Amino acid sequence: MNPTKPRCNFNSPSLFRSLTKPKSTQIQNINILFFIFIYLFIELMLSESVFCLLTEDLLIRILDRVNSDRKSLRLVCKEFHRVESTTRKTIRILRIEFLLGLLQKYCNIESLDLSVCPRIDDGAVSVLLSHGSVNWTRRIKRLVLSRATGLGYVGLEMLIRACPLLEAVDVSHCCGYGDREASALSCAVRLRELNMDKCLGVTDIGLAKIAVGCSKLESLSLKWCLEISDLGIDLLSKKCLELKFLDVSYLKVTSESLRSIASLLKLEVFIMVGCYLVDDVGLRFLEKGCPLLKAIDVSRCNCVSPSGLLSVISGHEGLEQMDARYCLSELSAPLINGLKNLNHLNIIRINGVRVSDFILQIIGTNCKSLVELGLSKCIGVTNMGIMQVVSGCGNLKTLDLTCCRSITDVAISTIANSCPNLACLKLESCDMVTEVGLYQLGLSCLMLEELDLTDCSGVNDIALKYISRCSELVRLKLGLCTNISDIGLAHIACNCTKLTELDLYRCVRIGDDGLAALATGCNKLTMLNLSYCNRMTDTGLKCISNLGELSDLELRAIPNITSIGIKAVAINCKRLANLDLKHCEKINDSGFWALAFYAQNLLQINMSYCNVSDHVLCLLMSNLKRLQDAKLVHLTNVTVQGLELALRSCCGRIKKVKLQSSLRFSISSEILETFNARGCKIRWD
Amino acid sequence: MAEEKSQASSSKMLTLKASDGVLFEVELNIAKEMKTVQAYIDDCEDIETIPIPNVLGKHLAIVIEYIKKTNEEYDAEFEKQWNMDDLQLLLLAANYLNISGLQECLCKAIAKRIENKSPEYVRKVFNIENDHSPEEEAKLRKEYKWAFEGVDKD
Numbered sequence: 001m002n003p004t005k006p007r008c009n010f011n012s013p014s015l016f017r018s019l020t021k022p023k024s025t026q027i028q029n030i031n032i033l034f035f036i037f038i039y040l041f042i043e044l045m046l047s048e049s050v051f052c053l054l055t056e057d058l059l060i061r062i063l064d065r066v067n068s069d070r071k072s073l074r075l076v077c078k079e080f081h082r083v084e085s086t087t088r089k090t091i092r093i094l095r096i097e098f099l100l101g102l103l104q105k106y107c108n109i110e111s112l113d114l115s116v117c118p119r120i121d122d123g124a125v126s127v128l129l130s131h132g133s134v135n136w137t138r139r140i141k142r143l144v145l146s147r148a149t150g151l152g153y154v155g156l157e158m159l160i161r162a163c164p165l166l167e168a169v170d171v172s173h174c175c176g177y178g179d180r181e182a183s184a185l186s187c188a189v190r191l192r193e194l195n196m197d198k199c200l201g202v203t204d205i206g207l208a209k210i211a212v213g214c215s216k217l218e219s220l221s222l223k224w225c226l227e228i229s230d231l232g233i234d235l236l237s238k239k240c241l242e243l244k245f246l247d248v249s250y251l252k253v254t255s256e257s258l259r260s261i262a263s264l265l266k267l268e269v270f271i272m273v274g275c276y277l278v279d280d281v282g283l284r285f286l287e288k289g290c291p292l293l294k295a296i297d298v299s300r301c302n303c304v305s306p307s308g309l310l311s312v313i314s315g316h317e318g319l320e321q322m323d324a325r326y327c328l329s330e331l332s333a334p335l336i337n338g339l340k341n342l343n344h345l346n347i348i349r350i351n352g353v354r355v356s357d358f359i360l361q362i363i364g365t366n367c368k369s370l371v372e373l374g375l376s377k378c379i380g381v382t383n384m385g386i387m388q389v390v391s392g393c394g395n396l397k398t399l400d401l402t403c404c405r406s407i408t409d410v411a412i413s414t415i416a417n418s419c420p421n422l423a424c425l426k427l428e429s430c431d432m433v434t435e436v437g438l439y440q441l442g443l444s445c446l447m448l449e450e451l452d453l454t455d456c457s458g459v460n461d462i463a464l465k466y467i468s469r470c471s472e473l474v475r476l477k478l479g480l481c482t483n484i485s486d487i488g489l490a491h492i493a494c495n496c497t498k499l500t501e502l503d504l505y506r507c508v509r510i511g512d513d514g515l516a517a518l519a520t521g522c523n524k525l526t527m528l529n530l531s532y533c534n535r536m537t538d539t540g541l542k543c544i545s546n547l548g549e550l551s552d553l554e555l556r557a558i559p560n561i562t563s564i565g566i567k568a569v570a571i572n573c574k575r576l577a578n579l580d581l582k583h584c585e586k587i588n589d590s591g592f593w594a595l596a597f598y599a600q601n602l603l604q605i606n607m608s609y610c611n612v613s614d615h616v617l618c619l620l621m622s623n624l625k626r627l628q629d630a631k632l633v634h635l636t637n638v639t640v641q642g643l644e645l646a647l648r649s650c651c652g653r654i655k656k657v658k659l660q661s662s663l664r665f666s667i668s669s670e671i672l673e674t675f676n677a678r679g680c681k682i683r684w685d
Numbered sequence: 686m687a688e689e690k691s692q693a694s695s696s697k698m699l700t701l702k703a704s705d706g707v708l709f710e711v712e713l714n715i716a717k718e719m720k721t722v723q724a725y726i727d728d729c730e731d732i733e734t735i736p737i738p739n740v741l742g743k744h745l746a747i748v749i750e751y752i753k754k755t756n757e758e759y760d761a762e763f764e765k766q767w768n769m770d771d772l773q774l775l776l777l778a779a780n781y782l783n784i785s786g787l788q789e790c791l792c793k794a795i796a797k798r799i800e801n802k803s804p805e806y807v808r809k810v811f812n813i814e815n816d817h818s819p820e821e822e823a824k825l826r827k828e829y830k831w832a833f834e835g836v837d838k839d
Contacts, residue, residue, distance in 0.1 A: 053775060054811075058780055058792070065796035074826055075804035077813045098828055 007666055031081075032056060043666040059083050065552070092144075093117045094601075095625060096124060099129055107135040115170075116603070118626065118653040120148045122155035129162050144167040146195075149174055149655060149679030157184035159368040166190060171220070172197035174223040176679060179568040182206025186213030190315070197223040197247075204232030211239040219245035223273075224253060233257040237264055249273035249297075255282030262289025270323075271297040280308030287315035295321035295680040299349075300593040306332035313338045320344050325351040327376065330357055340366045349374030361386035364392025376402035376426070386411040402452070405429060412437030416444040422635035424450040428477070431456055435463035442469035454503070457483060466486030468495040478528070479505035486514030493521030499526040500549075508533060512540035541565030545572040556606075557583040563591030570598040582631070589616045596620040608633035608658070609685075614642025622649035631658040633685045640666050647671055651678060657684045688690075700734040701749075707742030708734075711749055717750045720783035740778040744771075747780055751787055762796035769810045772798075 032055065037113050045077075054062070060083055063070055070088075074081045077581060091458035093099050094285045099117065103109070105151050109320040129137075133361075147153060151159075151174070160166060166188045178201025185194065191214040202225045210217070211232075217240040222228060237260035244266050254277045261270065267290040267550060272278060278301055285295070295314045299305050304327050313319060313335070319342055328350070337361055339345075340678040345367045354530070355378050363370070370393040381404040390396060395418040397400050401407055407430045415422065416437075420655050422445045427433055433456055441448070448470040453459050460483040476499060477493065478484060482505055492499070493514075499522040504510055510533045518525070530536060537560045544550070545568040553569065553576060555561065566587055569576065571680060576599050581587060592612045595602070596619045605624075608631050612620075617638055621627065627650060632643070647657065651674055659667070661684040675682055697713040701722070716735075721726045725735050737745060751763060767775065774797050779787040799807050808815060817825065 008728075054776065055780070059774060061788070061792045061794050062799075065793050066800040067796070070800075073799070073807060074805055075817070075822065076807045076811075076815070078816050079813075081817075081825070102828065519690075 003342075007407055013645045030542040030613060035093065039283055055444055060087050063087060071226050077302035077307055080547075085417055090142075096120065097253060099124070100128060103128065103136040104131075105118055111137050111142040111144070112136075112140055115144050116149075116628075118456045118628070119150065120145070121150035122152050124160075125151065129158055134162060134369070139165060141165055142170075143176065144170045146170050147173045147655065150652070153180035153184045156181055157187060160184055160187050162256075163188075168193035170195040171199060172223075174198075175200050175681075177201055179203055179206035179209070181329040183209045186210045188214060189453050190216060192216055193219040195221045196225060197221050199225055201227065203227040204229055204235070205468055205676055207232035207251040208235050211236045211292040215239055216242055218242050221245075221247040223249040224248055226250070228253070230254055230260070234260040234585060237261055240264075241266070243267055245269045247271040248275065251275060252277055255279055255285070258282035259285045262286050264290055264559045266292055266302055268292050269295040271295075271323075272301060273302040273323075276300075276302050279303035280305055283308035284311045287311040288592045290316075294319060295323075295347075297321075297323035299351075300325050301327045304328070306330070306335040306398055310335045310338045313342060318343050318344055323347070323349045324353070325349050325376075327486070329338045330354040336362050339363060342367060344369060346370060347372040347374075349400075350378065351376040352378065354379045355381050357382060357385040357388060361392075364389040366392075368392065369395065372398035373406060374398075374400040376400045378404060381413040382406050382416075382621060383408055388412040390415050392419055395421060397421055400424075400426040402426050403430075405431065405625035406555040409434055409437030409440075413440040416440035420444055421447055426450075426452040427456060428452050428454040429456070431458055433467055434458035435460060439466040442466035446470060447472055450472060452477040453481060454479040454505075456481060459484060461485055461488030461491070463566040465491040468492050471495050473500060474498055474684040475501040477501075477503040478507060479503045482509065484508040486511055486517070489514035490517040493517040495521075497521060497522045498524060503527075503529040504530050504533060505554075506532040508535065511535035512537055513545070515540035516543040523547060524549055526550060526575075527552040529554040530558065532558070536561060538562055538565035538568075545569045547573065550577045551601075552578040554580040555584060556580055559584075559586065563588050563594070563669060566591035567594040570594040573599075575601055577601050577603040578606070581610055582606050582608045583610075585609065585611060587611065589613050592620055594615045596623045600624065601628065602627055604629040606631040607635065610635060613637045613646070614639055617642060617648055618646040621646040621654075624650075625653065627654055630654060633660045644668060644671055647675070651675060651680070654680055654684065656681050658685055660685050699732075702734055702736045702744060703740055703745045704738050707741050707745070708747060709742075709749060715752050717748065718784055718786075720785075721781060737782070739781045741774070744778045747771075747775060748782065748784065748787065751790075752784065755786060760790050764790060764797075769795075769798065773811070795801035804814075810836055 006611070016497060049291055053535070058250065059079070063073065063083060065089065066073070066152055068613065070084055074084045086108055086574050090111040090113070091102065091109055091110065093102060094116060096117055096119045099332055106243055143159065143163065143166060153489070166269060169182070169185060169188065169191065171185070172195045174181070177196070177199035181199065182202050183206065185191070186209040194210065194214070194217060220240070220243060233248065233253055234257070235524050239470060241264065243264050246264070246267060246283045248262065249271055250273065253275060258278060259282070261267065270290065270293060283298070283304060297311055298309065306328055309324055309328070321358045323346060331350070339541050343366065345650040346368065346369055348363065348370065349372070351374050355375065373389065373393070373396060379399065383406070386407065391414070399415065399422065407427070412433055415425070417440065417580065438459070446469070449468065449472050451470070451473060454477045459478065464484055465488065473496040489510060494517070494572050502522070502525060515536065520614070528547070528550060531554045534557070541561050542565060553573070561584055567590065571594065577675055579599070579602060588611055593596070593616050596616065603626055605627065612635055617635065638661065648671065657680065664684055672682065698710050699713055701711060701716065701784045704707070716726070722735055726732065742750070752825045764772070772791055774778060776788065776791040776795065799810065815822070
């Protein structure tokens with residue numbers, strides 16, 4: 001008797017055949033039953049062999065907990081593929097060739113991201129929606145169409161009408177969008193979140209349509225929609241009463257808008273960066289309004305004074321987040337007194353303001369739940385002030401002391417000892433900080449994830465040795481730290497294995513040895529800046545090419561690297577998306593050819609002042625299907641005809657190109673017009 | 686098989702019988718963590734021995750130990766001791782016995798071991814055969830590399 005024959009009675013002719021052609025779900029379930037039976041049978045035989053397949057619901061739970069991208073698991077077997085396909089909820093499509101096929105397979109998608117998919121336009125959407133069954137639209141709740149500049153109001157409306165459950169849309173940076181597109185968006189009746197940052201053409205009329213059509217709106221971002229005025233905001237405040245999050249940054253609205261906004265009873269987060277027409281009168285409206293306000297951002301509002309900010313604070317003692325960057329010159333005494341009542345304040349950012357030890361002491365004594373403090377470019381920050389604020393605020397996780405030049409090692413030691421949970425410390429340009437202070441940091445702040453020591457000339461190799469004790473470090477900036485060398489870098493490479501971002505801009509003593517250590521120790525690196533590290537050669541670059549996760553690489557003005565190094569990077573760094581080779585004059589055609597052939601994930605490239613020839617440039621621009629931003633200034637070996645051909649070959653896909661201004665009148669106007677029509681911006685240097 | 690009849694129900698002992706005949710005496714409150722056993726007790730109150738036909742003795746021992754000791758530290762160390770086969774069998778046991786905490790812990794453990802690994806490794810680990818045809822596999826590989834990314838959950 002064949003021990004694999006199940007007890008159940010099937011009509012299928014032979015079990016073997018049903019194994020090789022499991023087309024229907026029923027046969028899939030039969031397969032699972034069959035496998036479980038095998039497992040039980042073998043258990044009875046008390047055998048140690050484990051030919052066991054977990055049941056489908058267990059498999060779903062396991063796949064749900066896989067933290068990395070699960071798409072490779074689809075290849076394992078058909079069962080995994082099916083489970084993965086039915087449980088996948090979010091997808092970001094990279095290439096339009098696969099769009100239709102993928103959407104037809106993944107019918108339970110809730111979030112669709114087309115922002116990096118080239119050539120999304122009305123025609124593409126029309127094809128998508130007319131092709132056979134459109135099951136994939138039925139569950140979509142979130143659409144990300146940021147920078148999808150090719151999509152017009154016709155396609156947008158089609159897409160929105162096809163997704164009945166749509167709750168969140170992001171059309172930010174679609175700069176050509178205007179009232180017609182706003183009208184299309186207003187068709188989404190269930191819309192709760194809308195991001196229209198930089199939709200430059202939207203006016204009060206478009207905003208009115210959205211306000212009337214999407215009355216359930218809870219989150220709206222209108223940054224840079226410069227045509228919107230008080231009228232539009234007023235209508236919005238009357239119709240969208242559920243609003244919790246509103247961003248009107250850089251709009252030309254006046255204090256009258258704030259009168260309307262104050263009536264939004266559910267508003268929790270209000271951002272008005274750069275609203276230079278709003279003054280204290282407007283903020284006074286907010287004092288009695290928006291009872292649930294938790295966060296306010298009045299950064300860069302030139303007409304706001306401390307008394308205006310005080311009005312907001314007085315009315316909202318539950319305030320959790322206060323942002324007043326670069327708008328006040330100093331904090332008045334009443335305002336400082338007002339801070340005493342804000343016991344729930346988690347985040348204070350007062351970049352650019354004049355502070356004093358007294359003010360910092362008040363903050364330290366009263367704002368005990370402070371988690372983030374931003375004092376970037378503040379005048380009057382001294383060691384004593386910092387010591388007073390950190391000894392009161394032991395829960396601090398983020399501290400920004402950029403350009404607080406009076407800070408020395410004494411303050412750093414106090415910070416280290418008082419704030420054990422510190423996760424982010426920014427000390428750019430604090431050049432009196434040396435290894436003495438950083439020693440304490442490395443001893444006490446073991447949760448540190450982000451450290452910015454740009455332009456800190458006191459940082460040397462010993463300092464790096466001490467910092468490397470912070471093994472949770474993820475982002476490290478050492479730009480312009482000219483005193484560090486390969487020895488220091490080796491310490492970091494040895495211990496900071498979780499590092500993903502490293503900035504070594506102009507660290508001229510770094511050479512190939514340091515990079516070799518880095519490539520072995522920090523294999524999770526995704527962003528690496530080696531611009532102007534002129535000791536680096538191809539050997540170093542070959543070591544860098546071993547970093548499989550690398551996506552952003554900046555190699556400006558490195559005189560000794562050639563095509564050999566670039567070829568290694570192109571072949572091995574498969575995730576490379578952003579590459580800067582400006583002024584790398586020794587790289588010739590063979591290097592760029594390798595990029596054109598292998599670096600298929602490139603999104604942005606800067607080849608200005610490089611030695612590439614006509615035909616390789618054309619190859620590059622036509623082969624790299626994901627390229628969206630290319631800087632091609634002063635390519636001395638490229639002729640005007642060659643450049644035109646290259647531009648033609650990527651037209652429709654690419655979104656931004658930078659060329660030298662002397663070519664403005666040499667390039668045919670027809671190309672310039674086509675680019676404009678397809679939603680691509682040309683910038684002239 | 687001795688049963689202590691005492692007033693406090695927490696010191697009442699139950700006997701669980703694994704599929705290979707091994708017997709385990711456990712306190713009632715520990716046995717109640719296993720929802721399947723709980724259902725058994727609810728149905729017939731005076732039961733002395735409860736059969737657990739789907740779970741081997743050695744795995745039942747591990748499960749009982751987990752329930753007794755579970756806390757954050759123990760969980761973190763727990764999953765490191767077992768190989769993949771054991772993890773899967775433990776998960777099936779936890780599923781049958783309906784112990785949500787243990788299921789969660791094991792699902793996470795298995796997920797951690799297969800994330801970022803190649804399909805070949807996953808196949809080996811689960812002992813699965815690749816039933817994609819060569820053409821299907823080639824098409825899937827192409828899609829996998831170039832077509833899309835999952836977006837990380839917040």
